[in-house]
Amino acid sequence: MDTSTIAAVATPEGTGGIGIIRVSGPEAIAAVTAVFRRAPFGQKASGSDKTDAGGGFQSWRMYLGHILDPHSGTLVDEVILAVMRAPHSYTREDVVEIQAHGGSRVLEKILNLLISQGIRPAQPGEFTRRAFINGRMDLTQAEAVADLISARSDATLDMAVSQMTGQLSDVVSSIRQSLVSVLGSLEAAIDFPEAAGEEFDGSGQSLHLSREVLQQVNQLREAYESGRFLRQGVQSVIIGRPNVGKSSLMNCLLNQQRAIVTEVAGTTRDCIEAYLTTRGVSVLVADTAGLRKDPDPIERLGIEKTREYMASADIVLHVLDSGRPIDHEDVVIYGQLTDKSVVLVKNKADLADHEKVLRLPPAMQQAFCIEVSALHGTGIDALKQRVADMVFSSVARVGHGFVPNWRQKCLLDQAAEAVSKVISGLENWRLPELISIDLHDALSAIDEITGKYVETDVLDEIFSRYCVGK
Ligand SMILES: Nc1nc2c(c(=O)[nH]1)N(C=O)[C@@H](CNc1ccc(C(=O)N[C@@H](CCC(=O)O)C(=O)O)cc1)CN2
Ligand SMILES: Nc1nc2c(ncn2[C@@H]2O[C@H](COP(=O)(O)OP(=O)(O)OP(=O)(O)O)[C@@H](O)[C@H]2O)c(=O)[nH]1
Ligand SMILES: [Mg+2]
Numbered sequence: 001m002d003t004s005t006i007a008a009v010a011t012p013e014g015t016g017g018i019g020i021i022r023v024s025g026p027e028a029i030a031a032v033t034a035v036f037r038r039a040p041f042g043q044k045a046s047g048s049d050k051t052d053a054g055g056g057f058q059s060w061r062m063y064l065g066h067i068l069d070p071h072s073g074t075l076v077d078e079v080i081l082a083v084m085r086a087p088h089s090y091t092r093e094d095v096v097e098i099q100a101h102g103g104s105r106v107l108e109k110i111l112n113l114l115i116s117q118g119i120r121p122a123q124p125g126e127f128t129r130r131a132f133i134n135g136r137m138d139l140t141q142a143e144a145v146a147d148l149i150s151a152r153s154d155a156t157l158d159m160a161v162s163q164m165t166g167q168l169s170d171v172v173s174s175i176r177q178s179l180v181s182v183l184g185s186l187e188a189a190i191d192f193p194e195a196a197g198e199e200f201d202g203s204g205q206s207l208h209l210s211r212e213v214l215q216q217v218n219q220l221r222e223a224y225e226s227g228r229f230l231r232q233g234v235q236s237v238i239i240g241r242p243n244v245g246k247s248s249l250m251n252c253l254l255n256q257q258r259a260i261v262t263e264v265a266g267t268t269r270d271c272i273e274a275y276l277t278t279r280g281v282s283v284l285v286a287d288t289a290g291l292r293k294d295p296d297p298i299e300r301l302g303i304e305k306t307r308e309y310m311a312s313a314d315i316v317l318h319v320l321d322s323g324r325p326i327d328h329e330d331v332v333i334y335g336q337l338t339d340k341s342v343v344l345v346k347n348k349a350d351l352a353d354h355e356k357v358l359r360l361p362p363a364m365q366q367a368f369c370i371e372v373s374a375l376h377g378t379g380i381d382a383l384k385q386r387v388a389d390m391v392f393s394s395v396a397r398v399g400h401g402f403v404p405n406w407r408q409k410c411l412l413d414q415a416a417e418a419v420s421k422v423i424s425g426l427e428n429w430r431l432p433e434l435i436s437i438d439l440h441d442a443l444s445a446i447d448e449i450t451g452k453y454v455e456t457d458v459l460d461e462i463f464s465r466y467c468v469g470k
Contacts (some may be wrong), residue, residue, distance in 0.1 A: 001131075005031060006122035007114045009107045010469035021110055022469055023119065024127055025140045028094040029083065031117035035110075036081060037064040039170035057096075059085035067100070067110050076113065077106050091127055092134035105304040125466025129459065132451060139451025139462070140168045143405060145261060146466050154280035155230045160454070163402045169450055171216065175415075176446050178213045183208045183439050187434040190336075207426045213442075214419045221402050221412050227403030229314065229391050233282040236387065237309040238345075240319035240344040241329055242266050242290025249319060250274070250287035253384065259287045266290060271309055279388040286313075291333055315390055317383075322358045322371070323351030334364050342389050344369045345383065351377055407462070411445045412465030418442035 005025025011018070023032060057063060061083060067076040080099040089095035100106050116119065123129075125146070132142045144163035151157035162168075185206050238246045242265035250259045250272065259272050272287045278286050286309050289302030310316060316337050320330060334342070349371040360369070370386060372379030404412060417439035425435035447453045 004128075005119045005124055006184075007031075007111060007119045008122035008469040009104075009106075009111060010127075011102060013104055019100050019104075019107045020099040020469075021100065021104035021107060021114070022122075022127060023098070023114060023206070024089070024091045024093045024122075024130060025119070026094060027117075027119060028096045029085075031114055031119050032081065032096045032098065033057075034070055035067050035076075035113045036063075036064055036065050036079075036115050057081070057083040059083060059088060060363055067098070067113065069113060076109050077408040084436075087134075090136070091130040092136055093130060115470055120177055122422070123218050123463070123470060124468050125463030125470055128466060128470055129463045132459075138166075138169050139454060140172065140382075140408065140449060141166055142451070143407075143462060144168075145470065146462075148403075149467065151170070152233065152275065153230075153277055153282035156282065158234075159230060159402050164328040168402050168404065168408070171220065172446060172449050175213050175216050176443065176450075178209045179419075179439060179443050181207050182213075183436065183443070186432045186436045186439060191438065193432075204426065207423065210426060214416060214423060217416045217419060221409060221416060223402070224404045224406075224412070230281070230404050231405060233284055234315060234387075234391050235284045235286075235287045235313045236315040236317060236321060237288060237306075238317045239288055239291060239306060239310060239321045239333065240345075241321070241327060241333075242292055244292065244319045244321040245374045246319050247272075247287050249317070249345065249347060249372070250285060252372075252374045252377055252380050253285055253305065256414065266292075266296070269298055271302075271305050276384075278384040279392075281388055281391045283315075283387060283391075285382075289331065291329070293329065310336070310340075314341060315387060316342045317345050317387075318342055320344045320348050320358060321348050323347045323348045323350075326358060326360060327366075331361055331363055334367070342367055343383065343386055343390075346371045347374050349373045372467045407458075408449050411449045412449055414445040415442045418445065448470075 003026060005023065005027035007023040007028075009186065010020045010022045010315060020168060024153035057417050063081040063083070065081065067079050068074065069076060077100045079101075082097040082099070084090070084095040084097075086092055086094050100110055110123070128137075128142050128145050130136055132139060137145075141164050143323065144160045145161035147156065148164055151160050185204075207289050238250055243263070247268050251261065252258050253276055254274050256274075258274055260267055266289075268287060270289070274285055276283045276285050282406070288306035288309055289299060291303055291306060292299075295303055297429040318330075318334060318337065320326065334344075344367045345361070346352070346369060352371075353359060358368075370379060370383050370388065372383055374380075383402045417440045421438040422435055422442065425438060444453060451459075
């Protein structure tokens, strides 16, 4: 058990109106008391102050005062302290928050004063790790805190909030309860073999419960598959022949001059990425180098990158030039997108001759098509809408508000495999001792989801992804 006291700046780097330093652990109050002098400054303390003297701060109260260097006596800042005594705090340890002025130099100075009082800097995520270790939340909730902070869209934010309030924990706990109940009957069968006879004939309660568990586990696994888009965001890529207006489209989608546009074919050499949010979904858009057969050496490198982006993209925006007839190269490019969600973007609609609008060869006629003019901004909203629709159509099956993350999903896979073995064991009247081994495997996978039993290196991995001060 780690009994050190930790401190970190909890607010983002840079200047801000107020910056907060968080301190947690048994020495938190003593260390802060050593560098803090209460207001009113230079006046007689009022009556109520006396009752709180000598670091005797009341829990969940705020105190105005000065941070002073205890050696030189120099004033560092005027601050407000919030004191939360164990166990009624975020970490369930003594917590003091120092609300200082939000300059990074000020906060650094205060942090250094605390460190000279024997407190150590906190690791990333260490406050939340302590909250987890001390039983304030389970691991799915702790993970949700990180998701909440990094959420870039409403969809991921909603998901993180529902997981933080324990919705996933509730489902997992009910799965656990069923498994424990099956284990109970199995153990009874092991201890009293003569009494358990009918418990394991296909219609028994254990079999029923195990099948129900498998169904619940599989639902969560499906939610992962269909919600992967929401969790990780969607990757899209803009591709096409040189000069068709890919960079113009990128700028138009972002409503910002992000990529260089010229009338010269082969302008974009490197891939340019940016995030776009459409209907609450975060979409990564990449503008790429135009694809053509005989590129110069620099272009060739750009085209290799374009191909990598194409390979990892969920959605491909294949841009065509409506002002020119379709090129064989376009048919070749399109042919390489068979396993992708593709939108054919007929750009430069303003140049299209309405007598002979861009005619698509049969191979491309099945594709979803949309006419836009990146120059005039027409059709762009419809394109964004289409992208959002593509995401939502794959997510529609997510029943609950939450989607397991990859770690949880891997454990659900393990649990599903073990429970399937339990079911076939029960169906085939195998020895309860053997079935019990699979049941224990299922339980340990489930318990690792909530962190009831989890290896330290798994925790190290999870919390290292947090920010310092969280
Ligand atoms: N200043 C500040 N703001 C913050 C946090 C914080 O730690 N400090 N939070 C943290 O990241 C979040 C709020 N979450 C929190 C959840 C529980 C407790 C807490 O101390 N709970 C105790 C006491 C409850 C009470 O007395 O009412 C408990 O549950 O025992 C604190 C913050 C966001 N805002
Ligand atoms: N009329 C018209 N011109 C456009 C439209 N979109 C782009 N253009 C013009 O087409 C030219 C090429 O545009 P870019 O956006 O640089 O094309 P690109 O596909 O990124 O080109 P590369 O990076 O060279 O592959 C520029 O002169 C743009 O102004 C459009 O919708 N209508
Ligand atoms: Mg370009």
